[in-house]
Amino acid sequence: MTANQLTVSQALERMRRGLLSPQELLTDCLDRIRQKEDSTQAWLHLDAEAAQRSLAAPDKAAGQRLLPGIPVGIKDIIDVRGMPTSCNSPASSHDAATRDAAFVGLLRAQDAVILGKTDTVEFASGGRRARTRNPHDPLRTPGASSSGSAAAVADFMVPLAFGTQTAGSVIRPAVFCGIYGFKPSHGAISLEGVKPVAPSVDTLGWFTRSAADLALVAGGLGLALPAATAPSVGLKGLRLGLCRTPYWHRAELAGRAVLDRVADRLSAAGAELVEITLPAPFDGLAEALDIISQAEGGRALQTEYVTQGTRLAPDFRQRVEQASALSANELLPALDLVAACRPAFDALFRDGPDALITLAAPGVAPLLAKGTGDPIFCGMWTALHAPTLAIPAGRDPTSGMPIGIQIVGARQSDGALLALGEWIAKVIDPAASPAREEN
């Protein structure tokens, strides 16, 4: 086993025990990138020299470091000092950023090593796609828009990478690539230095290869982790809400099967599964999110529209041109609907389930020719500002591709959801059996 195959937690443990050096980890990650980048195409910018310099001169501030020597990929709509922020667009300035995005500064303070920028759908929202392929099948999408970050982690190039989610761009690529993804409550982590898509819903997220890693990173970013209400000794007594959502008719056979299989396993492990039907107003969330994304998205690209001419792709130009009319007529009802649903959603968890279990995508990763996949099972949770966590659940027997589910909690229940994710992962992810974790 080479060091690039280790999870964040495993690598840190080996480093603590003197069995691995940060230099070895970096070298193995760079070797892996060299071997696989031609086929996976996860990176838009790689700076091995800057990474080496980080290792040679770790940050000087005092205190315990949570991510010492951990190589990290950053979605290329996010500023990293000394690297261009291309947004995968000819309409974006490709000058090197002089400042880190706020959370990148936190990563550096934890002595993480920023290795480079990962490919993304243009401006994380339209235009041209990432060139990235799914590491499990180069003919399939890794899922938009944080494609490069998900694929880099799934392909063992880095143990940790960051993306953003406006509809489903963290959770969907995570399950398409067979890894873990976490999107915290909206607003939990500053988006200063991240190109906006739709600010009222945009949320940072990250990808790892274990549930424990997701929580470790949350701590490193200063995310408030209230005392977990999740079980300390297993799933017994937990109530999980099985939520098929108003969009169940769009689930494919593979998706329906995995949710049934996961529910059976969790029941067998002692959890109580209850079917949850969302109140009627929630039926409008997908359409509302679409309006918000279009209207706010148009405003976010107003400057590119005015200054970049036809370098800005036609679908973005159209979005900007339609944003005014949308804002005047449809944006406020959409914003008010999702705002009213948020406390109603939180209320479902009072004397209700500890978390919801639901699909993360209709099925497995589609073929590249069919697009980047459908965010329909993700968007409503993003609009609700709820934390959500993607967990792999083995492979779909028909396609052989990875498949997974997501768990969703009330706003600000991030800590409990992360703890719960670790327990559920032990039951449903064949790669996360306790035996392997202890190895």
Next chain:
Amino acid sequence: MTANQLTVSQALERMRRGLLSPQELLTDCLDRIRQKEDSTQAWLHLDAEAAQRSLAAPDKAAGQRLLPGIPVGIKDIIDVRGMPTSCNSPASSHDAATRDAAFVGLLRAQDAVILGKTDTVEFASGGRRARTRNPHDPLRTPGASSSGSAAAVADFMVPLAFGTQTAGSVIRPAVFCGIYGFKPSHGAISLEGVKPVAPSVDTLGWFTRSAADLALVAGGLGLALPAATAPSVGLKGLRLGLCRTPYWHRAELAGRAVLDRVADRLSAAGAELVEITLPAPFDGLAEALDIISQAEGGRALQTEYVTQGTRLAPDFRQRVEQASALSANELLPALDLVAACRPAFDALFRDGPDALITLAAPGVAPLLAKGTGDPIFCGMWTALHAPTLAIPAGRDPTSGMPIGIQIVGARQSDGALLALGEWIAKVIDPAASPAREEN
């Protein structure tokens, strides 16, 4: 009259008629700054050479330019290419920004001339104050936090400057300094490149010396200006809601007097004035905004907290330390309250008044020793995401200081509010009489 005393509209008109060159305007503004900066202290960074270069090489893009040659000041929490963004803080990087904030790019596309960065309360929200003095009395505050921008416009250094408002940092300094200020609907203009304070309420705003200028700038920034419902021939038939707010007990004599005087004048001009009492849940808006500002504000400075140590002022450190607990317990009820009040506020205008008229501050600008003034009459409209516009209304007879009021509209009624502002200004601002406007 020197050119620096002209409003934006007046300067543009003279330039169109060949009576003024952009170079003369810039020279007069720079001369004025040279004369007055020692006492007013509006600027943290001035770049006359960059301004000269802008004049020599106007932006190349096609189309009509709305602000050609207009010198502009930018609050120093906003990125301007080639200038440091100090946030008036030792905890901020003072490296020159490589990119313009999104709206600054729009200003350049209108051929505006970015002259420099104006002083601000530290991180626009606490810590140390701006050094700026009120141009009408150097012993008084210009009002926080967009102090420098308001004072630079009031002191005839530039005809246009930009600030931000999280509670009352555009509207309050505007009336304290006797000028016009506009805060559009939340989200109307991208805040990319602006240091966040509390993203769910932060809004860009601008200062000018006429109501017409406010609207001109709105157009230049691509703000949707729906067909104005404001009167084309005066105030006759208009309904204006006189709103004393739940905080009327905090209004001083000067404030109470100016609202009465303005109401009388508008009645005399033909408007129908109706007293508006806000529904009971609105009583909680000020406290809710305070919680949002503290909790979101703590998250916005998390990176500075971790990386800058004691260079970050004690009140900010405390805010970061308390943000987690606030977020877990009080933030969501506060966010949900203001979200529920927003559509209720808009509903007040259906078959109701065309706009509200209300105080912008309890009284005139306080003495510097007493702080930067109370945002209590501004915060609720900011929390409601409503557009609001400050209009000068002469001088308080007791102190001799400028005093003014604000008008507030439903969300997304920015265009109508700007048009209404022009009519109301003609009635209540002695400096905006039609005779003078035509001059």
